[in-house]
Amino acid sequence: MNGDAQITGFYFQGDVIDLNISNHAKQNYGAVALETATVCKIPLAEFDEMAEQYPALSNAFLKLMSREIILKQRMMLVMSKMTAEQKVANFLVHLSTENKLRGYSPVIFNLSMTRTDVANYLGLAMETVSRIFKVFQNKGMISVERRQVSIEDFEKLESLLQDDDTKASINASTISQK
Amino acid sequence: MNGDAQITGFYFQGDVIDLNISNHAKQNYGAVALETATVCKIPLAEFDEMAEQYPALSNAFLKLMSREIILKQRMMLVMSKMTAEQKVANFLVHLSTENKLRGYSPVIFNLSMTRTDVANYLGLAMETVSRIFKVFQNKGMISVERRQVSIEDFEKLESLLQDDDTKASINASTISQK
């Protein structure tokens, strides 16, 4: 997995991981499977063709991308406005929620990624993540054993997030005159 | 404009500011016009109808959203991996580039927003933004007079961004087994 690139997301079964439809993208992307994975790739031309025939398809993609934008937006908020503890709490809460959604246990699960990766994803130092796991453990909110996490007090974790007004967002639009 | 919500973007003439197509969105959004603005709003039902008739339309939206995702992704990187100076430099470089793209001067332009808003957007304290503007000015990279900015040394500004490997990104995919 190497160096110091930015991890932009963790994805699960059924997720669409790369929505780069346009040719805007000159960026280097890469996906790394942490567990057994199956991937389906659709060439752009082929997609266009299919979309023409089945409007529902592009509709579905619009929804997917909309969701992705909201996620990224939320992540921007996480990155810029949250303390390290809040970032980690948010991370755990989301993992738990996501797991529940998928029919797995929301209480006990596997991180299937290193501290370093989590840290990178959250824009923190590995050491900080390690320390915060410990703090949460000492407070009886979670218990961590290597990559095995169990949520002991979901509400308390969640409550860490909502102290300020970490909910609303604003799009400030700057439109040149006339 | 008020309080402490997160500013998720600044938009220009012709930009699509709200791509919330799905009903995932329970979030509070708001747009504030800093200069004279005209807005076009399309109800979801109507959009679906139009999209059915003109596949090119949803295609165009897919491209738009793809671009938006890439932007947000880049912004995540900015938020999590850059120092305050880099954030501000990046902000200025982008404004300048954006202006050029739109046929305005890339060298001298108006911030049409308060320091507080810039700070909020970049996840910094207002004072920090102020100070960094001063630093850049002292280094002869820009000159600021209230909201009037002129770029004196674009290259130097840009060079601040590329020291580390602030370019590549990785999508780490975690796909549940089988």
Next chain:
DNA sequence: CGAGATTTTGAAATGAATCAAGCTGGGTGG
């Protein structure tokens, strides 16, 4: 001319990064 908003500036406080060891567990080869 005020009066409120915005910006600048300085000093002190602080959260997180960095640096530097030491620990741990799981895998490898002898």
Next chain:
DNA sequence: CCACCCAGCTTGATTCATTTCAAAATCTCG
């Protein structure tokens, strides 16, 4: 089966960037 190794993780001490607090300066405009 043991001893070693090594990547991943923890822990402590120190440093540093940025925030916060506080106050003065400057602008805007009714």
